[in-house]
Amino acid sequence: MIYKYTHELIDLIRDKEITSVEILENLLSQIKAKNSDVNAVVNLDAETAMDKAKEADKLSAQGKSLGPLHGIPMTIKDAYEVEGMVSTGGDPNWKDNVPLKNAEAVQRLVDAGAIIFGKTNVPYHSADLQSYNDIYGVTNNPWDLERTPGGSSGGSAAALAAGMTPLELGSDIGGSIRTPAHFCGVFGHKPSYNIVSEVGHLPPPPGFILTGNGLSVAGPLARSPEDLEIAMNVLAAPQGQDEIAWSINLPKPKVTDVTKLKVAVWPEEKSAEVDEEINKLISDTAEDLRSAGAKVETVAPPFTFDEVDDIYSKLVHPIMSAGGDRETLATADALAEELDDSDLSELAKISRGVSLKARDYVVNNARRHFIKQKWLKFFENYDVMLSPVCAVPAFKHNHDPLIERTINVNGKEKQYWHTTIWAGPVVTANLPSTSTPIGLTSSGLPVNLQIIGPYLHDLTCIEVAKMIRDLRGGFRIPPNFQ
Numbered sequence: 001m002i003y004k005y006t007h008e009l010i011d012l013i014r015d016k017e018i019t020s021v022e023i024l025e026n027l028l029s030q031i032k033a034k035n036s037d038v039n040a041v042v043n044l045d046a047e048t049a050m051d052k053a054k055e056a057d058k059l060s061a062q063g064k065s066l067g068p069l070h071g072i073p074m075t076i077k078d079a080y081e082v083e084g085m086v087s088t089g090g091d092p093n094w095k096d097n098v099p100l101k102n103a104e105a106v107q108r109l110v111d112a113g114a115i116i117f118g119k120t121n122v123p124y125h126s127a128d129l130q131s132y133n134d135i136y137g138v139t140n141n142p143w144d145l146e147r148t149p150g151g152s153s154g155g156s157a158a159a160l161a162a163g164m165t166p167l168e169l170g171s172d173i174g175g176s177i178r179t180p181a182h183f184c185g186v187f188g189h190k191p192s193y194n195i196v197s198e199v200g201h202l203p204p205p206p207g208f209i210l211t212g213n214g215l216s217v218a219g220p221l222a223r224s225p226e227d228l229e230i231a232m233n234v235l236a237a238p239q240g241q242d243e244i245a246w247s248i249n250l251p252k253p254k255v256t257d258v259t260k261l262k263v264a265v266w267p268e269e270k271s272a273e274v275d276e277e278i279n280k281l282i283s284d285t286a287e288d289l290r291s292a293g294a295k296v297e298t299v300a301p302p303f304t305f306d307e308v309d310d311i312y313s314k315l316v317h318p319i320m321s322a323g324g325d326r327e328t329l330a331t332a333d334a335l336a337e338e339l340d341d342s343d344l345s346e347l348a349k350i351s352r353g354v355s356l357k358a359r360d361y362v363v364n365n366a367r368r369h370f371i372k373q374k375w376l377k378f379f380e381n382y383d384v385m386l387s388p389v390c391a392v393p394a395f396k397h398n399h400d401p402l403i404e405r406t407i408n409v410n411g412k413e414k415q416y417w418h419t420t421i422w423a424g425p426v427v428t429a430n431l432p433s434t435s436t437p438i439g440l441t442s443s444g445l446p447v448n449l450q451i452i453g454p455y456l457h458d459l460t461c462i463e464v465a466k467m468i469r470d471l472r473g474g475f476r477i478p479p480n481f482q
Contacts, residue, residue: 006069010070
């Protein structure tokens with residue numbers, strides 16, 4: 001039962017072939033057996049969850065349902081507040097934070113019948129590609145315990161891959177859903193901007209409310225695209241403060257027949273170099289789609305990669321550095337003053353963004369909206385665009401100071417943040433993207449690509465993920481967890 005998909009469990013509960021209590025017991029047993037190796041689930045409330053599972057089973061016996069997720073136990077990324085459960089955001093200063101109510105997205109899941117039984121690990125303030133903090137320690141990748149599962153939703157992806165939860169809620173501003181899904185070989189969906197509430201996300205600190213910063217989103221991770229679809233139909237809703245006047249009705253997929261699918265494939269980018277095996281698997285996937293009848297073209301978007309990366313860097317780094325210590329910010333300000341315009345290193349981009357003046361931020365945001373209009377025109381001719389999620393497969397744990405970390409791409413040393421250079425273009429334009437498994441490297445590590453769609457066409461991205469899953473095989477169980 002451990003590796004059943006959420007949509008399968010929903011059917012089994014409805015048909016009274018399995019109970020919510022049995023599912024929860026199974027998941028808790030897997031956590032007991034495997035979590036000491038992976039350290040993905042960092043907080044449990046099994047007693048409360050069991051009471052809720054028993055109540056769900058009573059209702060099932062009476063022919064009643066709480067909603068589309070009736071009786072489904074699941075975990076939640078520890079960046080979200082969950083009623084009655086310690087919710088830390090990876091920050092030791094918040095280790096005693098026990099919220100009195102759920103984050104709004106969590107409440108949507110609960111109202112649909114989900115049972116929250118645990119929290120999954122994150123980096124400090126969800127601000128790293130690796131998931132570790134001083135409260136709960138390091139989360140390992142189920143495919144290779146010496147490697148990271150990614151960040152910031154690394155605990156979410158690792159728990160899914162290790163069979164410890166059937167569904168998860170993550171968040172993404174720089175690939176934090178898409179990259180962990182890629183590193184762990186699961187599915188993750190970064191929604192269109194602001195269609196899933198982030199109210200109750202940490203950061204900001206407990207007591208402060210995130211109603212939107214222009215970039216970050218909340219979204220689901222799962223082991224199948226069908227499960228992402230179910231979750232998005234539950235999660236897509238206005239924030240509580242807006243629901244008095246607004247509603248969200250996501251459009252149906254633009255295409256459901258692969259022979260009518262029009263696919264653009266983003267060509268290789270010199271300044272965004274990607275591991276050769278990842279490029280090969282993306283090319284193989286494009287060829288599979290072509291052989292299945294889709295129209296597939298390798299075509300660049302109507303702007304340069306460096307242009308959109310510059311915009312993203314100047315948008316994201318002021319957000320990520322807000323509230324930082326004065327010494328670090330002063331160092332970044334001083335460095336930015338000395339930078340040559342030709343310096344496009346990751347450190348230079350970070351320093352420019354951190355030090356950006358408010359008036360320049362306004363201009364840069366206007367540049368972003370111009371890019372969004374170009375995407376809108378581009379998608380008149382294509383249903384989706386395929387691109388890498390990340391520059392490399394999962395890499396080994398590296399907890400050196402951020403400024404000293406590097407990664408290896410095709411034998412070349414790159415600065416650490418080059419890893420997620422492909423995350424930014426989608427965030428900049430507020431577009432949806434589904435991180436979708438497409439195979440394994442020669443060393444047996446999972447690889448995903450991202451399916452980028454037009455704004456608000458989230459269900460199109462997920463529908464194309466189903467097509468690619470049918471061609472490429474989708475989620476695979478890590479060898480040591482079979």
